[in-house]
Amino acid sequence: METTENEPTEPATERSLCLLPGHLFFIEGLELPEGLSEEEIPSFAELSLEANAPFPIEQLNWGYLCDREARRLLYFATHQDRLKQAGYQDLENHTWVLPDFLALYGLNPGSGTHHFQSALSHATVNFGESPTVPNAIEAQPPEANRSPSTGGFELLHAETNDQELVQFFLRAPGSEAEQSVQMEADYLWAADVRSADFKKNERRDRKLSHYFLQGFKYAACFAALLLLAELILLSANFWLNTREGKVASQTNPVAKIQEQQALTVKLERVFENQLRPVAMLEVLNDLRPVKSIHFNETSTEENNRVTVEGEAKTVNALNAYIDQLKASGQIELLAEPKTLTRSGKTTFSVELGYLHREPEPTPPVKPAADADAAAEVIAGTTPESQS
Numbered sequence: 001m002e003t004t005e006n007e008p009t010e011p012a013t014e015r016s017l018c019l020l021p022g023h024l025f026f027i028e029g030l031e032l033p034e035g036l037s038e039e040e041i042p043s044f045a046e047l048s049l050e051a052n053a054p055f056p057i058e059q060l061n062w063g064y065l066c067d068r069e070a071r072r073l074l075y076f077a078t079h080q081d082r083l084k085q086a087g088y089q090d091l092e093n094h095t096w097v098l099p100d101f102l103a104l105y106g107l108n109p110g111s112g113t114h115h116f117q118s119a120l121s122h123a124t125v126n127f128g129e130s131p132t133v134p135n136a137i138e139a140q141p142p143e144a145n146r147s148p149s150t151g152g153f154e155l156l157h158a159e160t161n162d163q164e165l166v167q168f169f170l171r172a173p174g175s176e177a178e179q180s181v182q183m184e185a186d187y188l189w190a191a192d193v194r195s196a197d198f199k200k201n202e203r204r205d206r207k208l209s210h211y212f213l214q215g216f217k218y219a220a221c222f223a224a225l226l227l228l229a230e231l232i233l234l235s236a237n238f239w240l241n242t243r244e245g246k247v248a249s250q251t252n253p254v255a256k257i258q259e260q261q262a263l264t265v266k267l268e269r270v271f272e273n274q275l276r277p278v279a280m281l282e283v284l285n286d287l288r289p290v291k292s293i294h295f296n297e298t299s300t301e302e303n304n305r306v307t308v309e310g311e312a313k314t315v316n317a318l319n320a321y322i323d324q325l326k327a328s329g330q331i332e333l334l335a336e337p338k339t340l341t342r343s344g345k346t347t348f349s350v351e352l353g354y355l356h357r358e359p360e361p362t363p364p365v366k367p368a369a370d371a372d373a374a375a376e377v378i379a380g381t382t383p384e385s386q387s
Helices: 038-052 080-085 102-104 185-190 196-272 277-287 315-327 366-377
Strands: 012-014 017-020 024-029 059-067 072-079 096-099 112-119 122-126 136-142 152-160 166-171 176-181 295-301 307-312 332-333 338-342 345-354
Touching: 017 152, 024 038, 024 136, 038 059, 038 072, 059 080, 059 096, 059 185, 072 080, 096 102, 096 185, 102 112, 102 122, 102 152, 102 166, 102 176, 102 345, 122 332, 176 185, 277 295, 277 307, 277 315, 277 345, 295 315, 307 315, 315 332, 315 338
Parallel strands: 017 096, 112 152
Antiparallel strands: 012 017, 024 072, 059 072, 112 122, 122 136, 152 166, 166 176, 295 307, 307 345, 332 345, 338 345
16 A cells, blocks of 8 residues: 555654655755855855745744855755644654755765665755755655666665764665765754754753763762772771781780789789788777768778778767777878768768787686696685595
């Protein structure tokens, strides 16, 4: 079944590239005026299209190709309704929207007339001085009759690469080899048939997306470096902890020896200073009034010094206790007591000194005979009485 122009056809798309049939376009070639700058070319193409198009330019989808060196410009336009009737809608969703005959761009087939065919249309293309911009293109739908002897360049497929540039893959007349042609970004933006405002905004958005993508890549690299640094730091900490553990395991015996040495020195000092903590506490407890004085903590120092912390019912009871200690002749008061009376209770801290006295020798025990005689006297009997 043949496809007519009024029947919708599916767009030829691959990786967001939309190719439009060339026969849907009005195509015109022009010569660029002398002295026209590169910035003035888009305005010149728009004015030329407005002068020749039968419809307002707002209703058209159009684009152009330009070769400044050969001073050639080719513009092409189609009505928006015509594209919709052919089934081409939502063109904003594609990366590029181009006529299929742009596949000849950059092919440099030589001056003269050449034939071009794709799955969408076939065309007769005339090249002059410019190797990239044809002088004229006459395109027809694919179902139109063609001369059996007509051969030409055949568009095999087209795609966009990672840089969003378009590559056309063609087969030359009489050849089975495949060759490719790539369109650069500036030519693609000029040839894209969507509105100028859309292309301006889209171009800006793509630049921003590109910058964001580059920033994300740099951020990912930076994060990878941070992760690597973190792994190195963890490895270094592990090695350091291992070394510290080894050193700690080796220093434990040394620490024990040092502790034993410190204890030995302390004991030597005790023996040298004749420290008698038990004797001191015996004296303190023997003289302490049990009901009025209570010890909380005692600490002994060198030279038989002792600090007593405790509680007393009254300050007078504490003073009386201290007087008894001083009167014993074995305890001396080294500093005035520190007292604090609160809620009817007196807490104190007092520093005392201990004067050691050797115990008096016990008298010798009498012989057993004397003990028996004494026992007889006590009983009131003597040897003579018995007789």
